[in-house]
Amino acid sequence: MDRYLSIWKRSQFNLLPNPDASSSLIYGEDLKQILSRENCQLALDEITRWPEYEVSPLTSLPGLAKELNLVDVSFKDESKRFNLGSFKALGGAYAVFRFLKSTIEQKLAIEIGSDDLRNRIYEDITSQLTVTTATDGNHGRSVAWGAQIFGCKATIYVPTSCSTSRITAIKEFGATVIQTSLNYDETVEHCAKEAKKQNAQVISDTSWDDYRDIPAQIMQGYSIIAEETLKEYFTRRFRQAIPPSHIFIQAGVGGLAAAITGYFWTYLGERRPKIIIVEPETAACLYASAAEGTLTKASGDKETGKIHTVMAGLDCGEASPIAWDILSHGADFFMTIPDAITGPTMKLAAASPFDDQAIEAGESSIAGLAALIMTATHEDTREVLGLSPDSRILLINSEGIMDQSLYQELVVEDQLK
Ligand SMILES: Cc1ncc(COP(=O)(O)O)c(C=O)c1O
Structure with a gap:
């Protein structure tokens, strides 16, 4: 050896x-x-x-x-x-797509695909929607990217320990980034509370009691x-x-x-x-x-x-x-x-x-x-x-x-x- x-x-x-x-x-x-x-x-x-x-x-x-x-x-x-x-690129962005697709389909009673979103066919609806999450960096980047390509807004909460370069990487995709003075687990809770107040959809990579899908x-x-x-x-x-x-x-x-x-x-x-x-x-x-x-x-x-x-x-x-x-x-x-x-x-x-x-x-x-x-x-x-x-x-x-x-x-x- x-x-x-x-x-x-x-x-x-x-x-x-x-x-x-x-x-x-x-x-x-x-x-x-x-x-x-x-x-x-x-x-x-x-x-x-x-x-x-x-x-x-x-x-x-x-x-x-x-x-x-x-x-x-x-x-x-x-x-x-x-x-x-x-690897987080595969998860958050996909969940943003699924959220936008189901919101539009419920509202208009039609079936849509990701190309429709990329081509901004339903921009009047998607541009009014905000997705949000807490992240140590990588997941937030994926959600921000998903929001950018599929045409909605994103607000990303990061813990106090999150580095400047990770924050900058999220901002590159046009998201609003809010750094808390909390640790990661507390930031997850904070984000969930803020989402209710702001009427934003949480796209979290961690689940809780009634939040699994x-x-x-x-x-x-x-x-x-x-x-x-x-x-x-x-x-x-x-x-x-x-x-x-x-x-x-x-x-x-x-x-x-x-x-x-x-x-x-x-x-x-x-x-x-x-x-x-x-x-x-x-x-x-x-x-x-x-x-x-x-x-x-x-x-x-x-x-x-x-x-x-x-x-x-x-x-x-x-x-x-x-x-x-x-x-x-x-x-x-x-x-x-x-x-x-x-x-x-x-x-x-x-x-x-x-x-x-x-x-x-x-x-x-x-x-x-x-x-x-x-x-x-x-x-x-x-x-x-x-x-x-x-x-x-x-x-x-x-x-x-x-x-x-x-x-x-x-x-x-x-x-x-
Ligand atoms: C690079 C990297 N590896 C592994 C993980 C762990 O993934 P999970 O939180 O799904 O266990 C993360 C989570 O952010 C990550 O960013």
Whole structure:
């Protein structure tokens, strides 16, 4: 094992096997309300018609796979999705489309498509409508973009910790951005209250008691990542139809992880990959929920109790209930990693020390890669996870460089030391 990997080998992590998971569990009717073959197909049919649509690359990292004694490590690269910089492009914009479509259809009793909206056929109605959301950055960008291409207004609330570059990226799409003095979870509540007062439609990527349909549509949009990946595995990557054996996937509120898990569960049943959910240790709401066996808030920093992580997109203290519905039985392991591993892992992706293709990965997108290296270099954990020389690992590069100054600090300047 290369000395280069000693940082990951030495790093502390927590790993919790999910006692409620079993590969033989049937994907139930209640889960199909959230994500099913049919509603994923609907999202696929719509989004693949958009002129901006392209399949995102699935990049093999053979050098790293060899180093970790695995047959394959593949990175699905979402950093260029719709030129928005992250996988979130697939979700928020799709939900904005669905909201505008259903509003017009109800009002006029006709059927319309996304071209009608792009061509501003119903601008007299859409221009009067406002969509709104709370965001750490990427989701807000997707909602703002959706509002711009489909012709409505957007008001985006960001927490106090949101960086200037992330705010600027949202404003580029013509949205009004309001920075609160609150953390992410409080900003979600604030946005919901303001939406009522302003008569705006909340397009949230997290769900709550009586608000499930829109976050479910967002997850259906994300499922395209799994659809494209599976197609590539079955057609080009491996000669026989062999899916990945393990997926290490980072989670904030859990929408992405649940979309990927639900998709593989519905399509592959018992043959689905082992799913390892990865969170920062100071914002681990899904890990806390798995430990308690019920939806539970993250406990935050050990000393201060504060929810805060450098992985901005994962900076969430409360999981999305609909994501938890899927992950509580569909995820095999829950894992937490320290913030300190973020910079070295971004650097590893960028420097490609094992002659792999270099990957520009943002601070929220390398948690899966970090977790893979930590567990694969740890003999006992390898065994617990069933990692072997036959394992085929899937990772998702969920964002590119969204915060240039942080990237400069964590990757470029640190390189010079
Ligand atoms: C880059 C990136 N990766 C992963 C996530 C986690 O997604 P989710 O909140 O759906 O779990 C986010 C969320 O904002 C993100 O921005």
